[in-house]
Amino acid sequence: MVVGGGFAGLQFVHAIKGSPVKITLIDRRNHHLFQPLLYQVATTVLATSDIAWPIRHLYRDRKDVTTLLDEVVAVDRAAKTVTLKSGAKVPYDTLLLATGARHAYFGRDEWEDVAPGLKTLEDATTIRRRVLLAFERAELTDKTAELDAQLTFVIIGAGPTGVEMAGMIAELARNTLPPEFRKVDTTRTRVLLVEAGPRVLPAFTEDLSAYAKSALEKLGVEVQLGKPVTAITEDGVTIGDRFVPSRTVVWAAGVQASPAAKWLGIGADRAGRAVVGPDLSIEGDPDIFVVGDTALVMQADGKPVPGIAPAAKQQGDYVAKLVKARLFGRAVPGPFKYRHQGSLATIGKRAAVIDFGKFKLKGGLAWWIWGLAHIYFLIGTRSRFAVAWSWLWIHLSGQHSARLITQRETLKEDK
Amino acid sequence: MVVGGGFAGLQFVHAIKGSPVKITLIDRRNHHLFQPLLYQVATTVLATSDIAWPIRHLYRDRKDVTTLLDEVVAVDRAAKTVTLKSGAKVPYDTLLLATGARHAYFGRDEWEDVAPGLKTLEDATTIRRRVLLAFERAELTDKTAELDAQLTFVIIGAGPTGVEMAGMIAELARNTLPPEFRKVDTTRTRVLLVEAGPRVLPAFTEDLSAYAKSALEKLGVEVQLGKPVTAITEDGVTIGDRFVPSRTVVWAAGVQASPAAKWLGIGADRAGRAVVGPDLSIEGDPDIFVVGDTALVMQADGKPVPGIAPAAKQQGDYVAKLVKARLFGRAVPGPFKYRHQGSLATIGKRAAVIDFGKFKLKGGLAWWIWGLAHIYFLIGTRSRFAVAWSWLWIHLSGQHSARLITQRETLKEDK
Numbered sequence: 099m100v101v102g103g104g105f106a107g108l109q110f111v112h113a114i115k116g117s118p119v120k121i122t123l124i125d126r127r128n129h130h131l132f133q134p135l136l137y138q139v140a141t142t143v144l145a146t147s148d149i150a151w152p153i154r155h156l157y158r159d160r161k162d163v164t165t166l167l168d169e170v171v172a173v174d175r176a177a178k179t180v181t182l183k184s185g186a187k188v189p190y191d192t193l194l195l196a197t198g199a200r201h202a203y204f205g206r207d208e209w210e211d212v213a214p215g216l217k218t219l220e221d222a223t224t225i226r227r228r229v230l231l232a233f234e235r236a237e238l239t240d241k242t243a244e245l246d247a248q249l250t251f252v253i254i255g256a257g258p259t260g261v262e263m264a265g266m267i268a269e270l271a272r273n274t275l276p277p278e279f280r281k282v283d284t285t286r287t288r289v290l291l292v293e294a295g296p297r298v299l300p301a302f303t304e305d306l307s308a309y310a311k312s313a314l315e316k317l318g319v320e321v322q323l324g325k326p327v328t329a330i331t332e333d334g335v336t337i338g339d340r341f342v343p344s345r346t347v348v349w350a351a352g353v354q355a356s357p358a359a360k361w362l363g364i365g366a367d368r369a370g371r372a373v374v375g376p377d378l379s380i381e382g383d384p385d386i387f388v389v390g391d392t393a394l395v396m397q398a399d400g401k402p403v404p405g406i407a408p409a410a411k412q413q414g415d416y417v418a419k420l421v422k423a424r425l426f427g428r429a430v431p432g433p434f435k436y437r438h439q440g441s442l443a444t445i446g447k448r449a450a451v452i453d454f455g456k457f458k459l460k461g462g463l464a465w466w467i468w469g470l471a472h473i474y475f476l477i478g479t480r481s482r483f484a485v486a487w488s489w490l491w492i493h494l495s496g497q498h499s500a501r502l503i504t505q506r507e508t509l510k511e512d513k
Numbered sequence: 514m515v516v517g518g519g520f521a522g523l524q525f526v527h528a529i530k531g532s533p534v535k536i537t538l539i540d541r542r543n544h545h546l547f548q549p550l551l552y553q554v555a556t557t558v559l560a561t562s563d564i565a566w567p568i569r570h571l572y573r574d575r576k577d578v579t580t581l582l583d584e585v586v587a588v589d590r591a592a593k594t595v596t597l598k599s600g601a602k603v604p605y606d607t608l609l610l611a612t613g614a615r616h617a618y619f620g621r622d623e624w625e626d627v628a629p630g631l632k633t634l635e636d637a638t639t640i641r642r643r644v645l646l647a648f649e650r651a652e653l654t655d656k657t658a659e660l661d662a663q664l665t666f667v668i669i670g671a672g673p674t675g676v677e678m679a680g681m682i683a684e685l686a687r688n689t690l691p692p693e694f695r696k697v698d699t700t701r702t703r704v705l706l707v708e709a710g711p712r713v714l715p716a717f718t719e720d721l722s723a724y725a726k727s728a729l730e731k732l733g734v735e736v737q738l739g740k741p742v743t744a745i746t747e748d749g750v751t752i753g754d755r756f757v758p759s760r761t762v763v764w765a766a767g768v769q770a771s772p773a774a775k776w777l778g779i780g781a782d783r784a785g786r787a788v789v790g791p792d793l794s795i796e797g798d799p800d801i802f803v804v805g806d807t808a809l810v811m812q813a814d815g816k817p818v819p820g821i822a823p824a825a826k827q828q829g830d831y832v833a834k835l836v837k838a839r840l841f842g843r844a845v846p847g848p849f850k851y852r853h854q855g856s857l858a859t860i861g862k863r864a865a866v867i868d869f870g871k872f873k874l875k876g877g878l879a880w881w882i883w884g885l886a887h888i889y890f891l892i893g894t895r896s897r898f899a900v901a902w903s904w905l906w907i908h909l910s911g912q913h914s915a916r917l918i919t920q921r922e923t924l925k926e927d928k
Contacts, residue, residue: 127918128645128649128916128917128918129916129917129918145560145561145562145563146560146561146917146919147560147917148560150917152645152693152916152917154693154694155693155916157693158692158693159692161695163695164695164696165693165695166652166653167646167649167652167653167918168653184653186653219917219919220919223919230543230567231582234543234582237581237582238581238582238583238599238601277573277574278567278569278570278572278573278580279569280576280579280580281579483902484899484902487898487899487902501543501544501567501570502543502544502561502562502565502567502634503542503543503544503582504561504634504635504638
């Protein structure tokens with residue numbers, strides 16, 4: 099049984115193909131989401147259906163795969179069953195938990211309402227709505243203070259998601275929107291990227307970090323490093339001890355693993371990631387594996403494997419190999435080893451940074467490589483065409499295509 | 514001032530282009546919606562952004578047009594101002610009210626929660642979610658009665674929207690979904706199309722109505738004519754005096770005009786449509802026009818102009834001509850005359866009926882004409898490509914592309 103239709107879960111299902119096993123794949127959402135491009139939905143570049151695919155549709159031809167739309171609430175290790183929210187208890191022989199992570203507020207959960215994070219499609223349309231409504235409200239107001247607050251966007255956290263969000267909002271305000279507003283000058287928009295650490299994109303080399311920072315500043319983003327956020331309210335954000343009035347705040351700072359460790363009653367780190375052994379199974383239960391963002395997998399250098407898509411896929415692959423080896427009585431593979439294939443991040447619509455270890459690249463060519471790589475990793479011909487077309491359209495016309503304000507409009511009803 | 518960015522409002526703005534006037538365009542949504550294809554979003558064929566465009570984006574090059582995202586709450590005819598929800602009072606010289614209609618429940622508003630109608634993008638994603646969740650819940654249940662209720666879809670009202678919804682849900686259940694489910698046989702799905710009147714598509718000739726009915730039945734839709742719905746609950750629908758257990762009910766039966774007549778303090782018919790004179794202005798106030806679905810415009814034969822997109826566009830055009838004639842001191846045009854250009858409706862993915870008066874057509878060729886006509890009427894190159902591509906994809910691959918369940922999942926949170 100596989101719980102979670104993210105990168106790790108789907109890779110396992112893909113790699114186990116052809117083995118004499120029956121797979122039950124459970125996810126509480128009906129779709130697999132290509133999270134690396136989610137920020138483009140939040141910033142009006144792509145439509146929701148460009149980067150999400152119904153899971154059961156992906157496996158329509160895999161008669162060995164049964165897809166269930168339901169949510170795990172408990173695991174009974176003694177009885178070898180998983181309890182679902184609908185009440186059903188589903189038995190398993192081998193269990194793969196790949197249930198991912200949510201954004202986390204370091205114990206300040208009350209910030210979630212005013213500073214949404216970006217993990218699901220609904221998160222993305224919520225942020226998109228708030229960003230677009232801020233410009234609309236700026237156009238409607240007569241008060242200078244309100245105008246300034248509506249035109250101030252604060253992005254908290256300068257990892258790839260924060261950098262990408264900040265760059266795209268700045269592009270939107272400076273290049274796309276100005277001809278559409280009659281009263282407000284959207285080029286006056288302030289985009290603040292706030293990071294408690296000493297540099298942007300800390301997973302990259304210092305050289306690429308410095309380039310990313312200056313590329314952001316060229317787009318008009320104000321980068322504030324080494325400053326923790328101490329308060330967030332509907333009125334604005336307190337950065338260090340300075341209050342910045344802002345109506346739109348986006349959280350890209352921290353994640354919390356899904357409660358897989360709690361279901362299993364095993365140890366976890368502070369971020370809630372379940373402690374697993376070298377073969378990704380849990381202590382005392384070789385038939386239960388935890389992988390992806392919800393697992394704490396240590397590397398030889400003592401650092402944990404990063405919570406990114408390629409790492410999740412490698413883990414899904416590894417467990418499939420291990421399960422197949424056991425099935426066929428072959429020698430099981432050695433401990434899981436993470437191979438870092440590289441890091442990529444974009445800044446706005448024309449620049450990117452790429453770190454493939456020995457091979458490093460920044461600027462326009464990096465952007466094209468980034469784009470082609472992402473199109474390649476999308477699922478299905480249709481999505482590849484749709485995303486390629488959207489990007490080409492934006493490059494040729496300068497227009498964003500997915501600028502809809504949907505769902506309810508007031509903050510209270512967002513919840 | 515124009516209130517409402519639907520077909521009538523946009524056509525007015527288009528036709529008045531070049532005149533020495535300043536236009537304020539107010540809509541409570543940020544997008545123009547191509548309503549004739551909304552049912553395709555509800556039935557997973559098209560994505561939301563394929564059929565909706567930000568209004569202010571459409572007029573980025575029209576410096577004479579100022580777009581405001583706000584809602585009218587009152588009109589002060591003496592002071593010549595419109596009061597907005599944000600509190601602003603905006604003055605006008607000439608006022609065009611084109612605020613459309615919502616679905617109506619004939620005084621049974623409590624039905625709305627269990628039988629959503631189809632007028633906005635959110636309506637469409639709500640219906641899409643409910644339709645897809647019904648199949649998911651059917652796959653999860655062990656109880657026969659629950660299974661049958663989940664696989665029973667009731668569409669109320671057999672105008673074009675009802676016919677199109679019923680046809681597409683039947684196609685989805687019979688052709689697209691079967692290979693994706695392991696337990697439930699989705700070809701067992703019942704789709705009931707219930708109509709109180711004597712035939713489907715009453716606006717068409719009897720011959721075309723009969724064809725549409727048999728084409729629906731070929732797709733597996735059960736058409737029930739001459740039977741009013743007397744009750745709708747979460748458990749099902751009472752048709753005449755027979756109760757049909759169903760978890761998914763769609764309302765396509767009636768509309769209620771927006772409250773333009775109330776804002777103006779003028780007479781309206783039972784559906785709330787404001788009574789207007791032969792030149793579409795209101796009695797005693799030649800500078801206020803009401804057009805589109807929110808106006809009651811009588812034809813020479815004593816029948817009202819139908820509430821369809823071409824009629825709304827003709828009215829927007831007419832008022833622009835009239836306003837221009839007054840501006841330049843030219844002879845004003847005679848009374849508004851509606852020219853019926855034809856009626857179109859599709860049944861599933863391969864058939865359609867077309868009634869252009871003398872020229873009538875049904876079947877596959879009609880479907881192609883219908884498709885080309887709708888692509889032609891979409892706004893912008895990008896949308897035309899995107900919709901053409903989606904349809905082509907569906908024809909070639911048989912796969913629907915926009916099958917996402919988004920928003921909250923329980924009925925209570927829909928509200």
